[in-house]
Amino acid sequence: MASQELARKLQSRLAATQEGEPRPEPEQSPVRPKQQEPEAACGDSSSELSAKLTRRLDINEGSTAPRPTRVFNPYTEFKEFSRKQIKDMEAMFKRYDTGKDGFIDLMELKLMMEKLGAPQTHLGLKNMIKEVDEDFDGKLSFREFLLIFRRAAAGELQEESGLMTLARLSEINVSTEGVMGAKDFFEAKVQALSVGSKFEAEIREEKEERKRQEVEKKQRQAAFKQLQSTFCS
DSSP: OOHHHHHHHHHHHHHHHHHHHHOOOOOOOOOOOOOOOOOOOOOHHHHHHHHHHHHHHHHHHHHHHHOOHHHHHHHHHHHTSSSHHHHHHHHHHHHHHHTSSSOOOHHHHHHHHHHOOOOOOHHHHEEEEEEEOTTTTTOHHHHHHHHHHHHTTTOSOOOOOHHHHHHHHOOOOOOOOSSSTOHHHHHHHHHHHHHHHHHHHHHHHHHHHHHHHHHHHHHHHHHHHHHHHHHHH
């Protein structure tokens, strides 16, 4: 009995000693400071590029339809002018488009006005382009070039302006053509109705002219063959 009581006392003392000792805390991994995310170098441009890439991906996957490309047809958009007038304007445009890029820039416009005998200052040339520059690219497309003659025919240009001088000296008469210069509404309506038939008549005339040229060509070839056979026999 005494030995059992002694054993219990030793166990209780041992337990009390273990409870008094501090328990080791578990090791914690060092906390790394949070790194700040680098700012975008090109904020707006990077987001714009991301939007473009996202749209391109959507188009390729078929979830987004591509934007329709506008096809410019001068004969349907500028119905107030005849086909001959538009071709004359196109020939003039191409003559001064020395860079052959489909545009007339400031230096090419400067050359044009000098050739027409009405040189302009640098500021005057910039103002001429600015007046019809719908896409703000600082140069004239063929459509914007046609706008000069449309506004001249409609009386929308100042008499002493550079654009009015260009239209007047270009030797392309637009003062009596189309509905834009009509003074009376009913007169304008009648002219508008006649535009379609006039356009079709011009196309028929061009086709007939090509047919006549083909017939004359065949006649010349036949005459040449007949002459050749005469000399060979």
